[in-house]
Amino acid sequence: MRIRIEPRAQPSRLMGWLSPLLAVVLTLVTGFLFSAFLGMNPVDAFHAFFVAPVDDLYGLGELGVKAAPLALIAVGLAIGFRSNVWNIGAEGQLTFGALVGGGVALWAYEMEGAWILPAMILAGALGGMAWASIPAFLRTRFNTNEILVSLMLNYVALLCLSYLVHGPWRDPEGFNFPESRLFSESAMLPVILEDTRLHAGALLALVAVGLGWVFVKKSFIGYQMQVAGLADTAARYAGFNRKRMIWMGLLIGGAAAGIAGLCEVAGPIGQLLPSVSPGYGYAAIIVAFVGRLHPVGILLASLLMSLLYLGGESAQMELGLPSAVTGVFQGVLLFYLLAADLFINFRIRGATPQGLRSPSKPAEASS
Amino acid sequence: MSSMKRRTSLKVLCAAAAVMMAGGALADDPLKIGFVYVSPIGDAGWTYQHEQGRQAMQEALGAKVESKYIEDVPEGGESERVIRQFAADGYGLVFTTSFGYMNPTLKVAKRYPKVAFEHATGYKSAKNVGTYVARFYEGRYLAGIVAGGMTKTNVAGYVAAFPIPEVVRGINAFTQGMRSVNPDAEVKVIWTSSWFDPGRESEAADVLIAQGADVVTHHTDSTAVVQAAEEKGVWAVGYHSDMSSYGPKAQLTAVRHHWGDFYTKTAQQVLDGTWKSENVWGGIKEGMIDIAPLNEAVPEDLVKQMAAAEAGIRDGTLHPFQGPVKNQAGEIIIPEGEVMTDDQMVKMEYYVEGVQGNLPD
Numbered sequence: 193m194r195i196r197i198e199p200r201a202q203p204s205r206l207m208g209w210l211s212p213l214l215a216v217v218l219t220l221v222t223g224f225l226f227s228a229f230l231g232m233n234p235v236d237a238f239h240a241f242f243v244a245p246v247d248d249l250y251g252l253g254e255l256g257v258k259a260a261p262l263a264l265i266a267v268g269l270a271i272g273f274r275s276n277v278w279n280i281g282a283e284g285q286l287t288f289g290a291l292v293g294g295g296v297a298l299w300a301y302e303m304e305g306a307w308i309l310p311a312m313i314l315a316g317a318l319g320g321m322a323w324a325s326i327p328a329f330l331r332t333r334f335n336t337n338e339i340l341v342s343l344m345l346n347y348v349a350l351l352c353l354s355y356l357v358h359g360p361w362r363d364p365e366g367f368n369f370p371e372s373r374l375f376s377e378s379a380m381l382p383v384i385l386e387d388t389r390l391h392a393g394a395l396l397a398l399v400a401v402g403l404g405w406v407f408v409k410k411s412f413i414g415y416q417m418q419v420a421g422l423a424d425t426a427a428r429y430a431g432f433n434r435k436r437m438i439w440m441g442l443l444i445g446g447a448a449a450g451i452a453g454l455c456e457v458a459g460p461i462g463q464l465l466p467s468v469s470p471g472y473g474y475a476a477i478i479v480a481f482v483g484r485l486h487p488v489g490i491l492l493a494s495l496l497m498s499l500l501y502l503g504g505e506s507a508q509m510e511l512g513l514p515s516a517v518t519g520v521f522q523g524v525l526l527f528y529l530l531a532a533d534l535f536i537n538f539r540i541r542g543a544t545p546q547g548l549r550s551p552s553k554p555a556e557a558s559s
Numbered sequence: 560m561s562s563m564k565r566r567t568s569l570k571v572l573c574a575a576a577a578v579m580m581a582g583g584a585l586a587d588d589p590l591k592i593g594f595v596y597v598s599p600i601g602d603a604g605w606t607y608q609h610e611q612g613r614q615a616m617q618e619a620l621g622a623k624v625e626s627k628y629i630e631d632v633p634e635g636g637e638s639e640r641v642i643r644q645f646a647a648d649g650y651g652l653v654f655t656t657s658f659g660y661m662n663p664t665l666k667v668a669k670r671y672p673k674v675a676f677e678h679a680t681g682y683k684s685a686k687n688v689g690t691y692v693a694r695f696y697e698g699r700y701l702a703g704i705v706a707g708g709m710t711k712t713n714v715a716g717y718v719a720a721f722p723i724p725e726v727v728r729g730i731n732a733f734t735q736g737m738r739s740v741n742p743d744a745e746v747k748v749i750w751t752s753s754w755f756d757p758g759r760e761s762e763a764a765d766v767l768i769a770q771g772a773d774v775v776t777h778h779t780d781s782t783a784v785v786q787a788a789e790e791k792g793v794w795a796v797g798y799h800s801d802m803s804s805y806g807p808k809a810q811l812t813a814v815r816h817h818w819g820d821f822y823t824k825t826a827q828q829v830l831d832g833t834w835k836s837e838n839v840w841g842g843i844k845e846g847m848i849d850i851a852p853l854n855e856a857v858p859e860d861l862v863k864q865m866a867a868a869e870a871g872i873r874d875g876t877l878h879p880f881q882g883p884v885k886n887q888a889g890e891i892i893i894p895e896g897e898v899m900t901d902d903q904m905v906k907m908e909y910y911v912e913g914v915q916g917n918l919p920d
Contacts (some may be wrong), residue, residue, distance in 0.1 A: 250647070355754060358721070358919075363804070367682050368724050368908055369658065460636030465659065470633045505641055506625050508629045509648070515599060515631040 197534075198543045207535045214535070217529035222524050230512060241512040241521065245502035253388025255498050257460060259467075260397040261286075261452040263494035265476035267397075267404035268448025270485040272441030274408070275417035276424070279442050281327060281342025282449040283473025284349035285320040289450020290457045291353045292319030294464040297379035297457070298361055298372055308378050312454055313396075321443050323349060327375015328442040332435045340440065346473070354466045361464060372464035381459045393455030399492075400448060404487035413440060449473060482529050500525065590652060590830050592616075592647030594628035595638060597657035597804065598755060603800040604780040605754075606630065608816040609656045609679075615819025616826055624826050634659025639666055646671040655679065658723075664688060675834050677825060682905070684836055689822060694842030695725065696732035696904070697872050698814035700879035701850050702796045702844075703736020703863055705811050706774040707744045708861040710737075713872045714896075716767025717748045718760050718777040718784050722919050724907045726778045732879040733776065733796075734913040740864060746914045747772060757783040770792055774811070785810055801851040809852070813851035820846050841870065842873050880904065885912040890910055 220238070227237040245251050265282045272279045293316030299306045327341040358370045366373075372400030381391040407414045410465075417437050420427035428434065456468050479497050504518030560616050595612050597605045610628065632641050635705055638660045645653045646667055652675045655664045664756035668676045668688045676688040684690050687877035688714035706715050715737060719726050730748060737744035747770060749763040756779070764775050777784035782805040788795035789806035797803070797813030817842035821841065828834035850869065872876025880899035884892050887910050893899050910918055 257640075294617065333676060351752075367905060368722070369682075370721060370723065456636060460639065462636075462662070465635050467633075468635065470635075470637050502640075505629060505632075505644070507642060509641075512627065515629075539646075 194542075197538050198541055200537055200539050201534050204539070211527060211532035211535055215525065215532040218528045218532070219521075219525040222528075223521060226520070226524075230513075230517070233403070236377050237507065237511060240507045241503035241518075242499065244510060245506045246485045246558060249385070250388050251502070253385050254389035254502060255495060256385075256390045256394045257388075258498035258501055259491075259494040260394040261456060261472045261495055262454070262476050262479045263398050263491050264393075264397040264452040265445075265449045265472060266480040266483060266494060267400045267487050268445040269476055270480045270483070270487070270490060271404065271417065272419075272445045273480060274485050275421040275441050277438050277441030277445075278339045279324065279327070279342050279445045280339050280342045280477065281324065281345050281473070282476055283420035283469060283471065284342070285323045285446040285449035286453035286456075286469050287346070287349040287353050288323035288453070289316040289320035289446075290453030290464070290468045291349070291356065292316060292322075293450070293454030294372065294375075294457045295361075297354075298464070300374050300376070300379060301373060304378050306378075309381065309458070310483060312379060313451060316526065317447040318450070318453025320446040320448070320453065322446075323450070324442040324446025325439075328439050330356060331442075332438050336403060338438075342442075350467065351466065357464050357466050370466050374463045375458060379458060380462060380529070381455060389460055391455065391459040392453075393459050396451060398491075400451075401487045401491050402549045404490075407444075408487065413437070417441065417456060437545075449476075482526065496525075501512045573608075579874040589623055589625040589825060591648070591650040592624055592626040592826055593642075593650045593653040594626065595632050595641055595645075595653070595655045595657075595660060596628055596630040597632060597634060597659070598780060599631050603802055603805070604783050605799050605816075606656070606780075608799050609654075609818055612818025612822045613654075616822035619823040620826055620830075623830060626920035632660075636663070639663035642667045643670070643675075646674045646869060649765070651675065652677070652826060652834075675825075675829050675836075684838060686836055689825075689836040689839065691839040691841070693816055693847035694723075695814065695816070695848060696728045696879055697842040698741075698848040698850060699729045699732040700736035700872070701869055702776065702812055702814050703733040704740050704865045704868055705853065705857060705861060706733070706776070706794065706796055707737030707739065708864065709811060709857065710741065710744060710774050712771045713741065713743045713745060714771045714773065714783065715744065716764065716770070717746050718767070718771030718775065718779055719748055719750055720754045720764045720779045721752065722750060722792045724905060726760045727910070727918065728904055728907045729778050730914060731907065731911040734911055735884070736868075738913050739868075740861075741785050744913060748914065748916055750919060751779055753779070755780040757781040760784050761787045764788065765791070782806075803851065808854075810851075811854045811857060813848050815851050817847055817849065843869060844875075886910065887912055887914065 224234045227234045246255055269279055269282055293312040296312045296315045323345060326345060327338040330336040330341050331338045354386055357372055361372045363373045381393055383391055416432045420432060420437055452472065453468060457464055461468060473498060479490060479493045483493035500522045504522060507513045507518050508515060596609060598606045600606050600610045613626055613628060617624065629641050630776055632638050634657055642653060642663055654677045656679045658680045661678055661683055663686055664676050664678045665683055665685055672687055674687065678688055678690050680692045683688050717730055719730060730746065735745045747767055749767060751759045753759065760777060760781055760783040762781050764784045767775055768791050774794040775784055775788050776829040777798055782802050785797050785802040785806035788809040794811045795806050796807040797810050799816055801813045801815055803810045805848055868877055878898040879894060882893040882895045882897045886892050887892055889912060
C-alpha cells in the first residue's frame with residue numbers, strides 16, 4: 193500500500209482544531225522516546241517540563257511575565273503579516289521603545305507623579321513606531337525590502353542602547369559598569385498579583401489582544417489589509433491604498449513592540465541594560481504563526497511558548513538536563529505544530545496498487 | 560489575656576518546631592547549593608572555570624553537599640526567576656556567577672533572608688549577599704612579563720569586551736608587566752562590545768597582528784584569539800582557562816581562574832553556620848589565579864624573571880601597580896614608594912603609559 197498526500201478541495205475545519213492536538217500527542221510520543229533514550233523516567237520529565245513550572249502562584253505569575261511581551265508583540269506583528277508586510281524587526285522596535293521610554297524614566301529620576309508611567313508607555317510606543325517607520329518609509333518610497341531593512345535595524349537599535357548605557361546614561365554610582373540607574377518607584381509598573389512578578393504589562397497585553405481582534409474582525413482597514421494579504425491584485429483593483437496598509441502594518445507592530453520593551457524595563461528589569469530582551473522580538477514571530485495570526489490563537493501560543501521556556505529551566509534544575517536538550521524539546525513541539533497544519537489543506541490517502549483496487553475486474557486480479 | 564497567652568505559647572511551639580526541623584535538616588540532609596551560569600559550560604572560558612570549581616567543591620565535600628547548576632541564563636530580568644527558584648526550593652547557598660545578576664540577586668536575597676548568596680564581580684552586597692572576585696590583574700602582570708620578553712616587534716594586541724574597570728585593570732596590568740622587562744613595549748586594544756563573539760574576536764586579532772602585534776591576548780570568553788594566533792604564527796596569552804589545546808605552538812601561557820577552593824570554603828562555612836557576607840578579592844596568594852605552564856620556547860632567564868615576580872606578588876613585596884605608575888600623558892598617578900589601593904583599582908578609568916589609543920567612554 194502506498195501513501196499519497198493530496199490537496200483538499202476545502203481547508204478542513206475539523207483538522208483546524210485537531211492539528212494542535214495532534215502536534216501535542218506527537219511531541220509527547222517523541223519526548224517519551226527521547227527521554228527513555230536518555231535514561232530518564234518520562235513521567236518525571238513531563239512533570240518537570242509542563243507541571244513543575246506552574247504548580248504554584250509564583251510560577252503562574254512567571255508564565256504571565258514571559259507570555260505578556262510575546263503576546264503583545266505577536267498581536268502587533270500579525271496585523272502586518274496578514275497583509276504581507278513582513279516586519280522582522282520587532283526586536284529592534286522593542287529595544288528602541290525601551291530606550292525612549294526608559295529615557296523618560298531616567299529623566300524623571302526621583303520625581304513623583306501619576307503622569308510618569310503613562311508618559312513612559314506613550315514614549316515606548318512612539319519609540320517603537322519611530323523605529324518601524326524607517327522600513328515603512330523606505331518600502332513605500334523606494335520599494336526596498338522591509339524584511340532586510342527591519343532585520344538589520346535590530347542591530348542598530350541594540351548598538352544605540354549599548355552606547356547610551358556605556359556612556360551618557362551610565363549609573364554615576366555604578367563603577368563604570370554598563371547599566372543605568374535603577375528606576376524610581378513611580379517609574380515602575382505596579383505588580384498586579386501579590387508575591388509574584390506579574391506586572392501591569394500583562395493587562396496591556398490582554399488589552400492589545402482585544403484591540404487586535406476588533407481591528408482584524410471589525411474595522412474596514414483591517415478588512416482591507418486582509419484582502420491585500422490574500423489577493424493583492426484584487427485589493428489593488430478595489431482601489432485599496434497599499435502604501436497606507438504598509439504604514440499601518442509596520443507602525444502597529446512597532447508600537448506594540450515598543451510598549452513591550454518599555455514594560456520589560458519598567459517591570460522585571462527596573463533599569464536600562466545593554467540588552468533588555470532575551471529575543472522576544474524573534475520568538476514573537478513564531479508565536480504569531482503558531483497562533484495562526486489570530487489574536488486569541490496568539491494569546492494561547494504565547495502561553496505555550498512561555499511554558500516551554502520555563503519548562504526548560506525547570507528541567508535543568510530538576511533533571512540536570514543541559515540547556516541544549518531543553519532546546520531540542522522546544523524545537524520538536526514547534527516543528528510538529530507547524531507540520532501538523534499540513535493536514536488542514538491536505539489529506540493523506542492510502543492508495544492501493546491499481547490492479548488490486550477495483551473489485552469489478554476480478555479476472556485481472558487472479559491472473 | 561488568656562488568648563494572648565495561648566497565642567504566645569503557640570508561637571513558642573511553632574518556633575521550637577521550626578528550630579527542630581532546621582536542626583534535623585542540618586543533621587540529615589545535605590546542603591543544597593545552586594550555581595547560575597551566564598553561558599553554556601563548553602570546554603574553556605569563564606563559565607567552564609566556575610563549573611570546574613563546582614565539581615572540585617562537590618568532590619571535596621562529598622555527601623555533605625548537593626549542588627546543581629543552570630547554564631545559559633541571560634542577565635537582567637530573566638535571571639531573577641532562576642535565582643529565586645533555587646532559594647524557594649530550599650537551597651541554602653546560591654552562587655550567581657555573572658556581573659549582570661547583581662540586582663536580581665539582591666532582589667531575591669531580600670525575600671529569602673535565610674539563604675546565603677554569593678555574587679561574582681559585583682559591587683553591591685547585603686547581609687546575606689557576599690561578593691567575590693579574583694585579582695585577575697596579578698596574573699595579567701605575570702603574563703605581561705612573558706609577553707614583554709618574547710615580543711620582537713614590541714607591540715602586543717589586546718582584544719577586550721567592554722571598557723569596565725575590571726577589563727581596563729587587566730590591560731593596564733599586562734602593560735605594566737610588559738614594560739617591567741621591556742620599556743619600549745606598547746599595547747594596542749580593540750573592543751568587541753561582546754563577551755562572546757568568536758567571529759569578531761578572531762577578526763580583531765587579525766587586525767592587531769596586521770598592525771604589528773606579535774603577541775595577542777584577550778578579555779573575552781572564546782578561544783578565537785588563541786586560535787587566530789596559532790594560524791598566523793604569532794604568540795598568544797590565553798585567559799580564563801588553559802587554551803594550549805587551541806594553540807599548542809602559539810600559547811605562551813594563560814591566566815587561569817580557580818574557584819574550587821573558594822567554593823569549598825564558603826560551603827563549609829555555611830555548613831558550620833559561620834558564613835558571613837564578605838567582599839572576597841583573592842589573587843595568586845589565595846590560589847584564585849595562576850599562570851598556566853609556560854611554552855617551551857620561553858627562555859630560562861625569562862622563566863626565572865616571571866617566577867621571581869610571582870613570588871614577589873605572593874609574599875606582598877611586589878605589586879603590579881607600585882609607584883611610579885604613569886598615565887598615558889606621562890603624569891604620575893602613584894608616586895615612587897607607594898602602591899595603588901584597592902579603592903583606586905576598583906575605579907580605574909584610564910590607561911597607563913604604554914597603552915595606545917583612547918579609552919572609549
